[in-house]
Amino acid sequence: MLVDISHALKEDDKYFEEIAKDIWLMDNHRWAYYVWETNRDKFKNHKAPIVHIDYHWDAGDDFYHSPEKEAEFKSLTIKQIWDMVSEGNWIRFDSFICPAIIRGICNEVHFLCFQGDGDDEGIYEGTLNKHSALQHIYRSSSELKNLDIKTPYFFDFCVDVFNRSDVMYTSDIWRLNEIDELLENIKHLVIDASIVTISMSYGYSGTSDDTSWLTRHVVGKFCSWRE
Numbered sequence: 622m623l624v625d626i627s628h629a630l631k632e633d634d635k636y637f638e639e640i641a642k643d644i645w646l647m648d649n650h651r652w653a654y655y656v657w658e659t660n661r662d663k664f665k666n667h668k669a670p671i672v673h674i675d676y677h678w679d680a681g682d683d684f685y686h687s688p689e690k691e692a693e694f695k696s697l698t699i700k701q702i703w704d705m706v707s708e709g710n711w712i713r714f715d716s717f718i719c720p721a722i723i724r725g726i727c728n729e730v731h732f733l734c735f736q737g738d739g740d741d742e743g744i745y746e747g748t749l750n751k752h753s754a755l756q757h758i759y760r761s762s763s764e765l766k767n768l769d770i771k772t773p774y775f776f777d778f779c780v781d782v783f784n785r786s787d788v789m790y791t792s793d794i795w796r797l798n799e800i801d802e803l804l805e806n807i808k809h810l811v812i813d814a815s816i817v818t819i820s821m822s823y824g825y826s827g828t829s830d831d832t833s834w835l836t837r838h839v840v841g842k843f844c845s846w847r848e
Contacts, residue, residue: 622844630833632823635707641844643816646836650679650820653777654717655706659699660816661726664773670729672770672810673718674762675779676825677736680744681716684723691723714822719744722754727775729755733765733807735782762806776814778843780835781826792827794835804842812846819843 624640629648637647637656645656657671673679684691690711697705706712712720721727722744732743743756759765783800785793795803811817819839826832 622848624840624844626840630836644843645818648821648823650714650779650822651706651709651712651717653818654712654720655703656818657721657726657775658702663815667772668725668728670731670770670774671718671727671777672731672774673777674733674782674807676734676781676784677715678734678743679715680718682719682745682748683711683716685748695724719748722752728753731757733759733762762803766806768810773815775816776810777818779820779822780839781822783835784827789824790828792831794827794831808846811843817843
């Protein structure tokens with residue numbers, strides 16, 4: 622499937638779009654939460670796992686120390702959620718997974734991330750316990766080759782997973798064979814997901830040219846696999 626995404630290949634904090642059936646592309650990763658929220662009816666009463674592949678964990682819980690704000694968040698309408706995501710204060714590019722747990726969309730997350738945060742890896746234990754949620758942390762894509770999720774799930778991906786540099790707009794991009802090895806290892810998870818979200822994360826995924834190339838490469842594969 623050939624999908625024209627040339628209009629999307631630029632830094633745009635508000636951009637997100639369904640580029641093919643159930644495949645959503647965005648720049649700022651926080652919009653993934655809004656996509657999950659607006660597609661939750663597809664899962665009926667089932668809480669869907671999230672597979673999150675990214676350089677960063679994105680596992681902050683900005684509501685944890687604000688119970689009144691959390692209670693308010695649980696009662697928001699979809700329009701109010703749009704406003705909150707658009708505002709980017711309580712739901713940010715590094716704290717968009719926990720809101721899905723708080724609102725009952727998800728109760729299990731599978732992480733493949735390479736950010737070296739030591740004790741801060743994944744979701745805070747207090748958040749997991751409070752919402753009866755589980756997390757699984759993988760150290761390489763080969764560990765995901767045999768992951769078989771029996772229920773409908775979200776697949777969430779950021780192209781910055783392929784950039785080793787932690788300096789904004791600076792590239793230390795994986796070699797092509799390394800990129801394609803990871804993609805092949807998670808191919809089955811892309812194909813079987815109910816919803817796929819892809820973040821470009823301009824600034825974090827290398828130079829603008831590198832981000833654009835990585836996005837085209839990933840989108841091309843994901844769309845062809847899900848034809």
